[in-house]
Amino acid sequence: MPIPLNVLEARQLARHVQGPQTPPTEDIREKVFELEAKGEWIVQRVPEPWLPVTTKYGRIKKIPVGHTWHHKSCGQCGHIPGYSTSIFWLHRALGLDYDDPRDQTSCTAWNYYASATSNVGAQAAVAMRNFGAAYESGYFPQIHCGTSYGHYKEVREQLVAHADLRDEVRRICDRLGRPFVMPEEIVHYSEWVYAMRDEFARRRVLDLSNIDVTVHPACHYHKLVVEDAIYDPDVYGGQRTAVVSAVVTALGANLKDYSTWYDCCGFGFRHILVQRDFTRSFATLRKIEVMREEADPDVVLTHDTGCVTTLDQSQFAARAHDRKVGVPVMSESQFAALAMGAHPYRVCQLHWHNTDYRPLLEKMGIDWRERWREFEDDLERLKSGEKQFLTWEDADA
Amino acid sequence: MTLQARYADVPVETKQRLFDEVKADLRFRDTLYGCYECGICVAACPSARFYDFSPRKIAQAAAREDLGIFYEQLNDDIWNCSQCFSCLRCPRGNNPGGLITIMREVAINNGLASARQALEGYGRVVYKIMSTGTQVSPDMLQPNAFPDWGPHVAEISENLLLWRRALPPETLHTTSTAWEVTDRTLTELYLIWHMTGVMDMIKEVDAGLHMILVDVMEELLEDAGYAAD
Numbered sequence: 001m002p003i004p005l006n007v008l009e010a011r012q013l014a015r016h017v018q019g020p021q022t023p024p025t026e027d028i029r030e031k032v033f034e035l036e037a038k039g040e041w042i043v044q045r046v047p048e049p050w051l052p053v054t055t056k057y058g059r060i061k062k063i064p065v066g067h068t069w070h071h072k073s074c075g076q077c078g079h080i081p082g083y084s085t086s087i088f089w090l091h092r093a094l095g096l097d098y099d100d101p102r103d104q105t106s107c108t109a110w111n112y113y114a115s116a117t118s119n120v121g122a123q124a125a126v127a128m129r130n131f132g133a134a135y136e137s138g139y140f141p142q143i144h145c146g147t148s149y150g151h152y153k154e155v156r157e158q159l160v161a162h163a164d165l166r167d168e169v170r171r172i173c174d175r176l177g178r179p180f181v182m183p184e185e186i187v188h189y190s191e192w193v194y195a196m197r198d199e200f201a202r203r204r205v206l207d208l209s210n211i212d213v214t215v216h217p218a219c220h221y222h223k224l225v226v227e228d229a230i231y232d233p234d235v236y237g238g239q240r241t242a243v244v245s246a247v248v249t250a251l252g253a254n255l256k257d258y259s260t261w262y263d264c265c266g267f268g269f270r271h272i273l274v275q276r277d278f279t280r281s282f283a284t285l286r287k288i289e290v291m292r293e294e295a296d297p298d299v300v301l302t303h304d305t306g307c308v309t310t311l312d313q314s315q316f317a318a319r320a321h322d323r324k325v326g327v328p329v330m331s332e333s334q335f336a337a338l339a340m341g342a343h344p345y346r347v348c349q350l351h352w353h354n355t356d357y358r359p360l361l362e363k364m365g366i367d368w369r370e371r372w373r374e375f376e377d378d379l380e381r382l383k384s385g386e387k388q389f390l391t392w393e394d395a396d397a
Numbered sequence: 398m399t400l401q402a403r404y405a406d407v408p409v410e411t412k413q414r415l416f417d418e419v420k421a422d423l424r425f426r427d428t429l430y431g432c433y434e435c436g437i438c439v440a441a442c443p444s445a446r447f448y449d450f451s452p453r454k455i456a457q458a459a460a461r462e463d464l465g466i467f468y469e470q471l472n473d474d475i476w477n478c479s480q481c482f483s484c485l486r487c488p489r490g491n492n493p494g495g496l497i498t499i500m501r502e503v504a505i506n507n508g509l510a511s512a513r514q515a516l517e518g519y520g521r522v523v524y525k526i527m528s529t530g531t532q533v534s535p536d537m538l539q540p541n542a543f544p545d546w547g548p549h550v551a552e553i554s555e556n557l558l559l560w561r562r563a564l565p566p567e568t569l570h571t572t573s574t575a576w577e578v579t580d581r582t583l584t585e586l587y588l589i590w591h592m593t594g595v596m597d598m599i600k601e602v603d604a605g606l607h608m609i610l611v612d613v614m615e616e617l618l619e620d621a622g623y624a625a626d
């Protein structure tokens with residue numbers, strides 16, 4: 001049922017009243033600074049310039065514009081590399097300085113949520129090792145994976161609440177020769193895309209007014225440590241997270257709603273790897289089919305590794321059962337990059353995706369045949385040894 | 398036979414000990430604040446739609462300290478959870494998904510047969526994350542591992558080396574890890590696994606995997622002056 005207009009207007013009016021002076025729950029960041037004042041750890045400050053965004057209960061969160069340390073996602077880099085490449089490309093398109101580190105492990109939380117073969121101390125130590133590495137680089141962490149983001153927020157809560165855990169992890173960081181550092185904010189890349197959406201809109205070269213988009217909000221983005229996710233009264237009346245959805249609107253595409261938006265994608269952490277009957281069924285029956293039935297989108301956009309993989313890959317088997325599937329899936333970073341003229345193969349690397357995206361590209365006005373031919377030429381050059389790798393210069397040629 | 402009858406021969410002391418281990422976890426007190434029995438968590442739970450599974454029952458059994466149901470859940474339910482945390486919608490502020498994370502850890506630490514079974518076929522993933530610091534790698538995209546994803550997976554694996562070279566970011570020209578990770582980074586990760594007891598945990602649940610991991614980690618750890626057992 002749509003939210004009544006007067007309710008929406010009241011919320012928009014109350015936008016500035018509700019916070020940050022009157023937050024309904026305690027702000028963990030105050031405790032993070034208190035611990036710094038007691039000499040327990042260093043707090044890495046958000047570098048200038050930063051943009052203010054509003055979180056669920058009205059608090060302001062600082063999103064650094066540039067000078068960021070990219071905490072990559074193993075699922076993105078490994079299986080849908082156009083996801084990470086597009087995030088970097090967007091930074092380059094705006095001329096922003098960033099660090100793509102080799103001194104980074106994954107958060108290891110996919111495995112933790114799948115198999116529990118780890119523990120609180122190990123998970124916190126992995127997080128603090130990575131934060132220490134970011135601090136030493138001088139760049140501020142921007143986290144690509146929704147699960148890493150959600151998990152690191154859990155780790156922050158646990159470290160703040162338990163002195164003995166802090167002691168254990170501090171000892172480990174000392175042994176590793178790393179500083180014990182907590183960032184001032186824990187920032188997901190989709191928050192940066194949200195904060196920068198008007199910059200992207202200004203650089204848009206494609207008309208997206210005939211593109212219908214549904215959004216899947218990633219569970220570990222908005223369900224874990226809920227008060228830290230971005231909400232905006234202008235987006236669904238502040239009743240669901242504004243990231244991704246606000247980007248769709250800013251780029252001039254049509255945001256379409258569907259009733260199972262809150263449902264998870266079916267990833268399941270262990271299920272996607274060893275129990276995919278659950279994953280396939282949930283992704284297609286509760287998400288893709290419902291979207292098609294209710295919104296008939298040209299594309300599904302989401303902002304996490306597992307969601308892109310699950311929603312995209314699950315459709316193949318469902319097709320064999322004559323299910324109503326066939327909606328391409330990508331991240332909003334890839335979609336924004338395409339809208340700004342990025343190459344669908346050199347940058348967005350759509351050949352790694354499964355569900356047919358070509359009708360979408362045609363509708364967006366992208367000549368995918370020509371672009372694929374160009375990419376095949378690139379591959380020939382790589383094969384012949386004329387080039388060893390495709391470079392950023394090639395990507396923007 | 399009721400489910401609880403299935404575990405009737407397990408001594409109550411064992412069930413109590415395992416429950417006490419869950420309760421002793423530092424996160425436990427933040428996962429349970431009583432229960433309205435409202436079922437909101439169940440309505441939001443994807444696994445409840447697919448399996449005979451209920452986050453409400455998980456929360457209630459723990460809150461009531463019902464050792465029989467707890468032990469049954471520890472063996473038969475917890476591995477069905479998707480760890481999506483949709484159940485954090487609970488109006489009491491409970492976190493049944495978080496409670497399940499703790500229960501899984503206890504099941505693994507104690508080497509329960511059900512936990513070993515749940516990890517069958519999963520060892521290669523544990524190996525990958527613990528030895529390389531990245532959980533999935535491009536070369537895991539093999540048609541026999543993902544037959545239900547169709548011929549697309551075969552296309553990727555046939556072109557893998559070439560397609561990886563066609564990625565502009567310099568860190569992504571890898572096939573056996575998701576990105577290039579330095580040796581110093583890996584050494585630190587191995588130290589973390591050893592210093593936090595994760596290696597002992599693996600030994601409990603999969604001795605073969607433990608042996609392989611010790612072998613793989615040995616050289617870097619020795620270079621770092623760490624004597625692994």
Ligand code: SF4
Binds near residue numbers: 451452479483
């Ligand atoms: S975390 Fe587990 S119990 Fe909670 S909603 Fe998700 S699948 Fe259900």
Ligand code: SF4
Binds near residue numbers: 434456493
């Ligand atoms: S949502 Fe919370 S209060 Fe309601 S049944 Fe579930 S655990 Fe109990």
